[in-house]
Amino acid sequence: xxxxxxxxxxxxxxxxxxxxxxxDEKSRLDYSRYAKEALFLPSLFILINSIAGIILDxxxxxxxxDAAVSNGRSHLFLFVVSALVVYNLLIAFxxxxxxxxxxxxFALLACIMTFAPLSTCCLxxxxxxxxxxxxxxxxxxxxxxxxxI
Numbered sequence: 001x002x003x004x005x006x007x008x009x010x011x012x013x014x015x016x017x018x019x020x021x022x023x024d025e026k027s028r029l030d031y032s033r034y035a036k037e038a039l040f041l042p043s044l045f046i047l048i049n050s051i052a053g054i055i056l057d058x059x060x061x062x063x064x065x066d067a068a069v070s071n072g073r074s075h076l077f078l079f080v081v082s083a084l085v086v087y088n089l090l091i092a093f094x095x096x097x098x099x100x101x102x103x104x105x106f107a108l109l110a111c112i113m114t115f116a117p118l119s120t121c122c123l124x125x126x127x128x129x130x131x132x133x134x135x136x137x138x139x140x141x142x143x144x145x146x147x148x149i
Contacts, residue, residue, distance in 0.1 A: 045128050092110075
């Protein structure tokens with residue numbers, strides 16, 4: 001057959017194109033069990049890291065507030081600390097979504113945000129973010145989550 005696409009993968013003669021089968025329920029349960037065991041520790045440590053970041057942000061606010069007020073930069077200082085607290089709250093939400101295997105997108109976002117050096121505990125968070133991201137990007141891991149978006 002010379003009219004076939006020359007760039008396609010060669011197939012033996014007589015072999016028909018077979019559709020890819022959907023993920024069956026047994027393999028979905030296997031992925032779910034594996035994800036529950038594999039994602040628990042990274043999500044727990046990411047959650048603890050984000051809570052520690054929130055605590056450190058509040059301590060930083062209390063210790064440096066007088067200096068910021070005397071310099072006339074209290075509004076900027078309050079904005080930066082508030083942004084760091086919101087950032088850590090988003091990480092904590094994504095970590096709980098990863099622990100509960102509810103939203104794959106928020107779990108990925110939490111790992112990426114933990115990996116990014118914007119968090120207060122960024123030196124501890126970098127390996128945790130890499131660990132969680134490595135587990136989440138394994139083939140089939142997103143089938144263990146109830147929502148991918």
